[in-house]
Amino acid sequence: MPRKTKGAAKPGGFVQTTVEIEGRTETRIVEIPAFEPAAWGTDAELGIVGARVPRMDAPERVSGRARYTTDIVRPGMLHAAIVRSTIPRGTIRSLDASRARAMPGVLDVLGPGDAPAGTRLFGREIFYAGQPIAAVCAATGHAARSAAHAIAVEYDTLPFAVTFEDATAKDAPKVRAKGNVMENAPLVISRGDMDAGLKAADVIVRREYRTPVQLHTALEPHGAVAEWEGDRLTVWESTQGIFRVRENVSKALGISLSKVRVIKDYMGGGFGAKNGAGPHTYVAALFAKRQGRAVRCINDREAEQTDSGNRPSSTQRVTIGAKKDGTLTAIFASIDVPLGISGWEGGPGQIYHELYACPNVRTEETFAYVNASGMAAFRGPGYVEGAFGLESAMNALAKELKLDPVAFRVKNFAKREPRTDRPYSGNSLLQCYKEGAEVFGWSTNDQRPMTNDRLRVGKGMAAQVWPTGGGPPAYALVRMNSDATVDVLAGTQDLGTGARTVLSQIAAESLGAKLSDVRAIIGDTQSLPYTGNSWGSMTTASVGPAVRMAAEDARRQLFEAAGAMFDAAPDALEARDSRIVVRDTDRTMTFAEVTAKLGNVMIIGKGSRGPNPADTAIMTFGAQFAEVEVDLDTGIVRVLRIVAAHDAGRIINPTLAESQLEGGIIQGLGYALFEERVLDRRLGLVMNPTIHDYKIPTMADIPLIDAFFVAGADPVANHTGARGIAEPPMIPAAPAIAAAVSDAIGADVTEIPLTPWRVLAAIAAKARR
Amino acid sequence: MRLTVNGRVHTLDSALPLSLLELLRDRLALTGTKFVCGRGECGACTVQLDGETVYSCLTLAEACDGATVLTVEGLAPGGGEPSLSPLQRAFIAKDAAQCGFCTPGQLMAAHTLLARNPHPTDDEIRSGMSGNLCRCGTYPKILAAVRAVADGEFAGSAGSAEAGSAEAGSVNAA
């Protein structure tokens, strides 16, 4: 969301604005749209926007017709497999592909020195286990994989570090060419006076919290199909950002942007890990060029679990203090994050500054590089980790203060965004607390039903904030066909989030068309206007307004045309259900009658996303309540119930939005209870690179989930009134569940996932005291 | 070897060193069935083999001589929307598919579950479906969809698979 907008905001002109994406800030030059529709306010009378419309591409998804990148077959297509390092640090002494080359079906091998520098592939120096070191191209996937195994590699090993402690020790090995710690460490964000804040506190709580490395584990792995036609390259890619893949490929291979076309139709999940091109993309493109045939390169599951991004682990040493009445006086956290071999500072610190109105807040974050695969954005990056520390500490402090955790949070509610002291575009967090607590029965349900001596029930809660304004640039076209059907054209992506449906709803509403006549065409850089990545929960809030504007533009043209046919003034016309009415008369005409008369004269509306309001914080909020049952003998935790109340402004489609909430909660439940990449400190290898050993929730783990939105629309944020929702529900789930476990066993829990042995250890530690 | 897939008989080279999944996807171009782990850990490749739920990634193609296989493409005979099965219609109505990558396997597991036990309890659905992973977290909706079909909510071949999109046109009235 922009904090500063410079230059005069003339319609049709350009201004400089600041946009926040996943916690990072970018300055951009953006266009002020020639006209902007009036915002749909809270009381706007809308029929299709806000309706529980079934997902429009669901028939494709349930019939097996939806084509994912792994399903793309091109004439004469070949297959590629990537060979990966089996050591964490060293150099390749020799790589012998002679046996592989001789195997049936094998056509080509790429090894050290064979890839253009821009791809940063196949160097001789090894920085982590799983690093691509060579690739094979063969007639079948089988042949390619077998040949990949037949490549013999000899290494000279070097000392390595895979933990934060090892990488930052005094005599630490060189993790990479540049330093082991991110420049300018620690990253300090601070407001107020920490010493004064701590002095003013009546009660202070100090804790150390730890969170694990979490793996995205999208069921469809990263993959690409590449095909050349002369000097033009087409890439089918399972991605959250077709235009970013295009840019990556263009840079890496040194070809101009317009010669690269990226297509993504359906994809099997992304969750932040699929935001650009990867080794599989470059390998497919390079082999395709060399062989003159299309090449498919799909990660196998082990590559997916070891080298496709992750949520980095964290250690958070938290000190927070408050007055007896619950007024927060100080929040401090010193945070260590081992990023992997690469990454960015989307760390746990930010949420400490944003969730509560505390005058004195300071975070010190140190990001270290370690010899493990690099991190990637993962649903609510930084905020998910940070919320576990901050919200767990808040719950511990509430207990010390003998205050109700909800009342304690209400007391410290921030009326303005506290980090930058800006007003919110809208904020219904208090309503989330209230309605969530009511539905959960937070204050009434205080008994601890015990089925027997072993099973204890507990409850806990946590809150959430996440920047979700979206922003420019994003463009859309709305085209009326001569059969009166409507195409929405936008170069965006549907990750399974429902973007096709939501954008179609916005277009149908604005144009007055029947939803069943509207189709969203997305996912092709060649034929569709630019929109950004589907990350940061920003697709609806970024692309939605552009679609609305395009549809309004199309309606204006339609009314001009119909006005001429009706002999009526265009502004005397109204449209609904694909039918035009002359206001206050009984004269009507269907869209089809108008387009039939127009024949091949087309109506094409154009829309763009305008800048966000200046100096305004656009955020999504929520509170979650958990009830768990803990078996004191085995340490097994069962989540019985989750109630989630969130505020994301206007909800375009409640059914799809609730699915997003449930999905986020379930990934948060996995994070709280099971999910942890195990990286052996002495071997430097991932010990659980399969879905069997890396546990994600199954249907048997799912509690009753009551997830809903508090009513509202946010006309200040943008003219559709919608903010983002995909990431927020993941943020408070783990601390709410951990608080419930803590309540059940009567002891603090400070490290997730809460595997049975960790729970037993917490029970034992309490018994020893 | 002979193999019946979705009612169609195929005569194939019997020495195929393939899994049933590879046979379906690569030879018969039935790409609805998905490959995720290849080791019996996720259920994305679930199909029905002679009335049983199997992981097609762990089933040797050669061992299927004379067998009858049903895949997601066979749930809606004709493939067209008007003939979507009750389960498919329920999955649409309850929003049980997000990215949809696990969905074919989920549908096949649920299809066989209901064929064997038309009136399962919620717990029976949970345990019967817990071999099929979904990373998007559609589990509550899948449970609701299977529950609804078991309760007869989607009974009858009731044509309108457009339950999804066609109804959409009438939301104006909502």
Ligand code: FES
């Ligand atoms: S692909 Fe067969 S069980 Fe995972």
Ligand code: FES
């Ligand atoms: S719907 Fe995406 S994995 Fe199940």
